[in-house]
Amino acid sequence: MPHQPRLIQDDAPEPTTGDATKAAYRDRLRQKLQDPAFRQIEGFPLGEDEAILALSDPPYYTACPNPFLPEIITQWQQERAALRQQLGLDVGQAVSLPPAQTNSQSYHREPFAADVSEGKNDPIYNAHSYHTKVPHKAIMRYILHYTDPGDIVFDGFCGTGMTGVAAQLCGDRKAVEELGYFVDDQGYIYDQPVGQAVSLTGIGQTGSLPYKPISRLGARKAVLNDLSPAATFIAYNYNTPVDVHAFERQARRILREVEDELGWMYETWHPHCDDPNRVKAKINYTVWSDVFICPECGADMLFWDVAVDKETGYRKGSHDLLECPTCKARRLLKELDRAWITVYDDTLDTTQEMAKRVPVLINYSTSGGKREKQPDQEDLALLERIDQAIVRSWYPKTRMPMGDESRRNDSIGITHIPHFYTKRNLISWSEISRLVKVSSDSLRQSLLFWLQTVGLGQTLLNRYLAASFSQVNRYLKGTLYVGPFTTVHF
Structure with missing residues (x-):
């Protein structure tokens, strides 16, 4: 399965999925739409096959229940395991903490106990109106607290897909620092004002540190679902890169x-x-x-x-x-x-x-x-x-x-x-x-x-x-x- 397109592009953008691969997924979706049992799934949208296919961009976005989701999750789990290995961690170990600061391979997070208040004047927030929407910056704080890079976040009532935007921007240093966090050279995130944290040395290394990192810089994966095809279409476009100049x-x-x-x-x-x-x-x-x-x-x-x-x-x-x-x-x-x-x-x-x-x-x-x-x-x-x-x-x-x-x-x-x-x-x-x-x-x-x-x-x-x-x-x-x-x- 191809890699999911990234919202955060490097200097050289990754190649997009080939036309042949896209056509193959579209043909598979077309065949699936012929299955009466598939259409009996609760919440299946009202619409002709061609209308659903016209809105869809399989495998990552379908304007109906996504039949490719098991394949995607399997691929993401493999990528997550590879990422943890790259970071020198076991599959179950918490990525947020440097190796010297954790001796447990089990997941553990303290309850998130901070007040979260974000304005609604961000360009991303205002790009498309919707009757219910939460600023992505507010969601980022929760994702950074409870997850590690490569983890999969599920939002069953995604609306315009701000959870997906937040999950991807957890890999953007500037976006994380704009939340008031400090990020060191190795990508460890500290819940400390920059003025107090800049004096830290040896961050990410063994030994006693004055502050404990709360998370690690890196994008998370997101599964976004909503009963409304309009909502998922908005969410898809919020989370899919586009050639701005060509557009x-x-x-x-x-x-x-x-x-x-x-x-x-x-x-x-x-x-x-x-x-x-x-x-x-x-x-x-x-x-x-x-x-x-x-x-x-x-x-x-x-x-x-x-x-x-x-x-x-x-x-x-x-x-x-x-x-x-x-x-x-x-x-x-x-x-x-x-x-x-x-x-x-x-x-x-x-x-x-x-x-x-x-x-x-x-x-x-x-x-x-x-x-x-x-x-x-x-x-x-x-x-x-x-x-x-x-x-x-x-x-x-x-x-x-x-x-x-x-x-x-x-x-x-x-x-x-x-x-x-x-x-x-x-x-x-x-x-x-x-x-x-x-x-x-x-x-x-x-x-x-x-x-x-x-x-x-x-x-x-x-x-x-x-x-x-x-x-x-x-x-x-x-x-x-x-x-x-x-x-x-x-």
């Missing part, structure tokens, strides 16, 4: 290609379509607003107009009265009914009742910087043209699964996955996805990871917050809440 080149090439073909959908006139000196500008985002009906006169009440102070950005709360611009009647939001429209739904090939939502603000860029405007006639005509267009690339048409959260938006007509997108973003996003899926095997997974990282910010889940510095990825984490104001980016 950036391909991502930029995809964006250029899509912009060349579909950039016209994201253009507006500055300052207005009727201005004689108008110039084309690039749209950054469009704000959409819900529409309600006045119970007194039946006129539309654009929530943006009746609930937002355009000067301060202040939005009225649920206990504030909203005044109908037509008849001046004042009502609470809960007393208003939504306005509805009937649209032809390409997804269902039928008509669909949808809560009415209209564009109210365009943020765009010119040579003079970012500007804002109300949509003009050309903007509305452009949206009408886009609504009549056909989505040429594949996109999922799945009904939202049963569940209070997953179907919370049924009441506003959002019942299937495409309904979370404007037609403009559905067209562009499906085209980007197509180009990602036809990319090379070595980059496809990391490009899909990139799309998944920013994907929710391209949907109606992205809330408009006037007081926020950025309108990017402003969705309410852990929910599928669609607010009365949404910011749609590209």
Whole structure:
């Protein structure tokens, strides 16, 4: 079995698994998926064989129970034994301590009794959002305390795979020292401030030492499991090295290609379509607003107009009265009914009742910087043209699964996955996805990871917050809440 790719690369990166070997593992996984008993394993994901194979990168990552795990564990156990022999230790002996400081071959650790507090502003932590995540630096302290280099750590509810990141970074001197530990030249780790430990001499040698090492520098192995295929896909990408330069080149090439073909959908006139000196500008985002009906006169009440102070950005709360611009009647939001429209739904090939939502603000860029405007006639005509267009690339048409959260938006007509997108973003996003899926095997997974990282910010889940510095990825984490104001980016 090939060696697992390393997150921490040496100056010369290790060769990757050959195409023939990858193909062989993929064929074995394909055959395993034909086994009815394999699919009966509790927690097996819902999905066609090709979808599972497309996400998987066997042997180390499969988007289903991993049939290669016994082989991997056997290989890792052999590597662990070889590592201990290299360090001059018996298979059962504790690696953390120098030979002179232990006479036991049995495993023993005192309970970890220190407070652990780590911030959440680390670039690794912020690379991909998730509703439950523990900073990898916090996990590193536990792994360093309880394990030795080469040991295998199991995380059965891995989420985004921070345990795997932590296990690998236990072999990175800089990462360990950033935790406040001192690492000597032989890789022994001391739980002492650097100022007290630098005077130590002969560390790792026989004799009495003033401080006792708590661990040894070296990567640990990790088995990461989760019931969620989305979680394991994130975990896989967090723990798999990628050619950064090749990734950036391909991502930029995809964006250029899509912009060349579909950039016209994201253009507006500055300052207005009727201005004689108008110039084309690039749209950054469009704000959409819900529409309600006045119970007194039946006129539309654009929530943006009746609930937002355009000067301060202040939005009225649920206990504030909203005044109908037509008849001046004042009502609470809960007393208003939504306005509805009937649209032809390409997804269902039928008509669909949808809560009415209209564009109210365009943020765009010119040579003079970012500007804002109300949509003009050309903007509305452009949206009408886009609504009549056909989505040429594949996109999922799945009904939202049963569940209070997953179907919370049924009441506003959002019942299937495409309904979370404007037609403009559905067209562009499906085209980007197509180009990602036809990319090379070595980059496809990391490009899909990139799309998944920013994907929710391209949907109606992205809330408009006037007081926020950025309108990017402003969705309410852990929910599928669609607010009365949404910011749609590209």
